[in-house]
């Protein structure tokens with residue numbers, strides 16, 4: 001494959017991602033233009049295929065080379081820039097780590113953790129071949145973070161999480177941003193974007209459904225003991241959803257996710273939502289004209305500091321409190337979400 005052919009394929013992909021609005025800024029455009037994606041694909045994948053806006057499977061069900069449009073979307077939402085130290089969880093091919101290197105201007109500022117040792121080796125090889133050998137690649141469980149490079153100005157998780165570990169949040173620098181696909185097993189995820197602010201973490205969901213392989217490890221998607229009643233929870237959700245559909249409602253992702261969150265919020269001590277309670281909550285939520293999940297703010301509190309009753313879902317270390325638009329802090333106001341609960 002000659003140089004010009006690759007350049008043409010790259011230029012075509014970049015133009016497409018700009019047209020569709022996934023690439024918005026110069027930094028991300030420059031990164032996509034300069035990183036040779038065909039050096040990050042498995043044997044047998046042609047350069048033509050490498051530069052299509054498509055997912056490329058790596059390890060069945062466990063690892064993929066994400067679709068360029070989603071990679072671009074995440075890079076834009078991450079708001080990384082020159083000189084910022086970045087931690088990526090889920091290296092896979094190393095392609096995104098290479099893009100991050102371009103965005104921050106120095107591969108040595110990029111730290112990336114991959115749970116599959118074979119993939120970590122492969123990523124090191126790819127990164128070196130493409131001129132990014134200074135990227136730090138660790139074979140290990142990224143839900144524990146990587147203390148050596150901390151604190152990080154940006155943390156990007158590239159597998160679907162259902163929880164956040166205190167290790168990761170502790171390694172995020174002041175004013176730092178963490179971006180992760182966040183969801184409920186069995187339902188499509190949204191991107192959760194959290195800002196570290198004085199005394200806490202707040203942010204919200206980016207309103208586009210994303211499909212990622214599950215995050216594994218200590219705080220991975222299988223570790224949700226509280227949600228082990230997931231089957232019953234989903235049954236409850238679908239019962240309510242069917243009822244809404246029967247009444248002529250439009251099926252949307254946001255509604256399903258919002259409902260799931262409400263169901264989780266109402267979970268009893270064992271973590272199992274009562275179907276009637278969830279149904280009732282959902283009816284009230286809709287009747288009040290409540291917005292979708294992507295319109296809600298999110299505040300993250302350590303379990304021990306969980307404030308007054310609020311729409312929220314609990315995980316191992318944290319409570320994720322949902323904030324409705326216009327219902328930010330009593331006395332707070334303004335655009336920037338603030339933590340409440342401290343007198």
Ligand code: SAH
Nearest residue numbers: 063064090092093096114115142215216217
């Ligand atoms: N960013 C990658 C695509 C990521 S696919 C790229 O640019 O090619 C998700 C990856 O996350 C998979 O390789 C999977 O093995 C890895 N992964 C899953 N759980 C993990 C964990 N706890 N720590 C580190 N990596 C993990």
